Amino acid sequence: MKYDFNQTINRENTRAVKYDFREKLFGSNEILPMWVADMDFASTPFLQEAIIERARHNVYGYTTYDKELLETVQSWLKERHQFDVSTDLISLSPGVIPSLHALVQSFTEEGDQIVIQPPVYPPFFSVVKEHNREIVENPLIEKDHHYEINFTQLEEQFKNGAKAFILCSPHNPVGRVWTQDEVQRMVDLCEKYDVYLFSDEIHADIIFSEGRHYPSETLSNNSESNKRIFTLMAPSKTFNIAGLQGSYVISPNQKSKEIFDKQLGRQGFVVLNTFAYTAMEAVYKHGEDWLEQLNEQLQENRDLVHRKLQESKTSVKAFDSEGTYLIWLDFRDTGLSHDEISRKLKEDAKVGLNDGKSFGDQGECFMRLNIASPSSVVEEAIDRIIQAFKK
Incomplete structure (x- = not known):
């Protein structure tokens, strides 16, 4: 069509x-x-049809997800990004930013250093500052109207005690799609210095012909119990459904997921709205x-x-x-x-x-x-x- x-x-x-x-x-x-x-x-149009069909039911009480929805997300990630995830490690959330707030609160303490890479999506600053954590900037390096990562500085910041690193991949606003080597180097440094990696991959599906997205988690060498990579994704940018407020986080292991889910609950995020579930399933199955x-x-x-x-x-x-x-x-x-x-x-x-x-x-x-x-x-x-x- x-x-x-x-x-x-x-x-x-x-x-x-x-x-x-x-x-x-x-x-x-x-x-x-x-x-x-x-x-x-x-x-x-598959989305519109799915929403209209659900609306015909005309009852909009509390709804929840089921195994089929999680398997739909799982299938999308495997086929689109060769990212093989367990449905047991998927947590649903109304958005990437609420998820980042919950991750910062769950796995860092007040005063901890968190690395970001400006110029970068403005909420990255606020999710650190609002919880009394210290922002550590690892500015991107400009070269011939193209940006690169300052790995020397990044490693030094990790050596100096940074607790977490918020990665924007692909990068907003500069439009970089990090290469496999670049992602691998960032993941390796996080694992070498025991730094949590909160990887915002909301733009992962919008890639031009010269690029390919590499989910951070797929390049990890740590055993599952030692992994510290959290992947944040959503269909919202991909299919223009940000107003329906549905995203998800893939935790590295069950223990970390339980900690994260508990913090989401403290913030009042227990279920998504009815149409968020309908939309996520429709676009990933037919979009x-x-x-x-x-x-x-x-x-x-x-x-x-x-x-x-x-x-x-x-x-x-x-x-x-x-x-x-x-x-x-x-x-x-x-x-x-x-x-x-x-x-x-x-x-x-x-x-x-x-x-x-x-x-x-x-x-x-x-x-x-x-x-x-x-x-x-x-x-x-x-x-x-x-x-x-x-x-």
């Missing part, structure tokens, strides 16, 4: 954060929103063909952004992206301050992007662009940016 990813869908007045929050965030509803990390595409076509469209959008910027010879540059639907835009050569860049985007281009500073100090004069929209919308956004910064 051929899916249409160039259909423009009006999301206004649906309480969509991306659209209905524009006035408050950018000061105008005329802003073209290219910020929040969700998609402007309709999800797979692979839709996903393949989605990735092709996103890669075309990425290439469109790079081509337009190169042809325009503007001072705005785009970093290489191997996955996710996020592009890291570099405005440093414009000669403008960060505030001037922000103002120009809002007032001249009238395009809403994620502020680079929210991803850490390394985001000075950077912005994040979401390309998960029809090509015509992406082209309009990049044309507006080019025109604004040509003046």
Whole structure:
């Protein structure tokens, strides 16, 4: 079946954060929103059919998961990522961020050092700070508009007593899909220095043709009892269902899972909403063909952004992206301050992007662009940016 990813869908007045929050965030509803990390595409029709069928029952009491749902997740991971997991080690959660909060509380103590790699997803900072843990930054190294990991510094930080490491794989916002060697080196260092690895792999399914995702757990050499790798995943980014709030965590062993589940319970997370279960099962059973076509469209959008910027010879540059639907835009050569860049985007281009500073100090004069929209919308956004910064 051929899916249409160039259909423009009006999301206004649906309480969509991306659209209905524009006035408050950018000061105008005329802003073209290219910020929040969700998609402007309709999800797979199998999902809509499954939700409508469940709604026909018209009773929405407490629901729970069953073995079939866990086996559906298990099958997806094995076929998509060659990640063979036990259903006994899967915990369901409303989202990756609540799971990170629970992991930090479960396996670290106040004052413990936790390593993150900025520029990185803003909640990584808050899940450390809000529990009185110490952030240790291992900034990514910029090289030829491409980012690499500073392994020398990372090992030194582990040697100095870091208790945990929060990994973003694939990386938001820079779009890196870590190679097998890079993931292996990070896993090896964690195991060498007994560091917990909380691996956020929510973007694992959105990979372009030149990349491949390697789940951290698949490269572990430790015995099950000694493993300290927790994998956080969800269908939410993959199938544009973040609003249904369903994710899962794969623990390294049963003892760790019990500790984690207990903390989730303390936070009040016991069951998901009815449609989260329905959605997770539907997309993982029937969504692979839709996903393949989605990735092709996103890669075309990425290439469109790079081509337009190169042809325009503007001072705005785009970093290489191997996955996710996020592009890291570099405005440093414009000669403008960060505030001037922000103002120009809002007032001249009238395009809403994620502020680079929210991803850490390394985001000075950077912005994040979401390309998960029809090509015509992406082209309009990049044309507006080019025109604004040509003046």
